[in-house]
Amino acid sequence: MAILGFLRDFPLHGYDLKNRVASLAGHVRPVADGTLYPTIKKLEDAQCLTRRTAPGSVAAPRHMLEITQTGTDQLRRWLRDPEPGFITDDNKWYVLLAFLHHLENPREQALVLARRREFLDQPAQLFFDATGAPIPPEQLDSPFRKGLMQIHRSTNLTEIDWLDRQIADLNRKAGYAVRQRGAS
C-alpha cells in the first residue's frame, strides 16, 4: 500500500521509495531490500506499476516506477475496504492514514475513519487475575501496567477527538457535494 501510495504522488525509483517507506512505517520498522524489490516486482507483474530505466543522477541507473490505472484502482480498493489489521494495528493504521487522501470521495473517507472510531470505542480490558476476572486499572500493582493503561486511554481520547472533528468535516463536505449535484 505504501509503495502505490507514494507512487500516486509522483514517479519514484526503488531506492527513493525505500527511504520514504522507511521514514513512514520504517521509523518503527525499516523495510529490507529483500522485501521491497520482490514486492515491486509483484506489483509490476500485477500491472499495478510500470518501470523504465533512467540514468542514475549519482551512480547506477535507476528504474523509474510509475503507477498505472490498475494500480490506482488497487490502491483505492485497499483504502476503501481495508483489512481488519489496518484498523486495529496502530502502525498499519498510520500508513493507511498517510494515503487516505487518495480515496477522493469524502463520504468513503469518512466511512474508513468511522471504522477506526468504532474500534477505539471498545474499552480495552488488558489484564485478568488467576480466576479470569478482569482487573480494573486502579487495582493493578505494577506501575508500568497502570501507566500503560493511562497512556492508552489518553492517546485514544486524543485520536477520537480528532476523528470526530474530521468525520463531521467530511460529512459536511459530502453534504455540500450532494446539494450541489441536486441543484445543478
Next chain:
Amino acid sequence: MAILGFLRDFPLHGYDLKNRVASLAGHVRPVADGTLYPTIKKLEDAQCLTRRTAPGSVAAPRHMLEITQTGTDQLRRWLRDPEPGFITDDNKWYVLLAFLHHLENPREQALVLARRREFLDQPAQLFFDATGAPIPPEQLDSPFRKGLMQIHRSTNLTEIDWLDRQIADLNRKAGYAVRQRGAS
C-alpha cells in the same frame, strides 16, 4: 515474552494463555493456534517452562504450564536488553511494558524506560516532496497527514511526560536502595 511474562504471575494452560495474550497484544492482532502451541513447545524444549497434565475443568484435559528458573532468567534478559523493535514498535513496547515489573531492579527498569524516552525524542520526519526535501507539518495538503502528525506529536508528549515522572521515581527508589546499603 508474553507467554513467559504471564506464566511468571501464575501457572496457566495454553488455552487460557491464548486468551490473555489475545487481550493484551491481540487486542491489536490476535495470536493464532499455529503460533501459540509451537511456541510453547519451543519454550518447553528450551527448558523455559514445564507442563503437567491436569483434568479439564470443563472439557478436554489441560496442560498446566509453569515457568522455570531458566525461563525466568530468559524473561529478565529479554526485558533488560530488549531488541530494537521492542523500543520502536508501539505494539511490542506495550507488551514489554506489561511485564517490566518482572525486572526487579528499579535501576534496570529506569534504563529501559530511558531507551524508549530517547527514541521518542527524535522528531519524526515522515513526508518529503519530489526533490527529497522534508515537508513541514503545516504545509501538508492532506488533512489526514496533518492529523497523523498532530496525533503522533500529542501522544508522544503524553508518553514522554509519564516516562519522565516514572524514571525520576525509579531513580529515587534506586537511590534509597543505595543509601540503605551504604548505611548498613
Next chain:
DNA sequence: TCAATATACATCGGCTCCGAGGTTTAAAGA
C-alpha cells in the same frame, strides 16, 4: 591513480507466523 564510499538493484535461504483443518473430551439441548 586507486581505493573507498554511496547509489541502486537483485536473489536466496531461512525463519516466523498464520489459517485451515483435525482430534479428543465433556456438557448442554433436542
Next chain:
DNA sequence: TCTTTAAACCTCGGAGCCGATGTATATTGA
C-alpha cells in the same frame, strides 16, 4: 439418546519478510 457446542490441543503448508550476499556505477579523496 443423539447431535451440537465449546474447551483444549496439535500439525502442516504456504505466505511474507528479513539479512546476507552479490553486482554495477559514479563520485570522492588520499
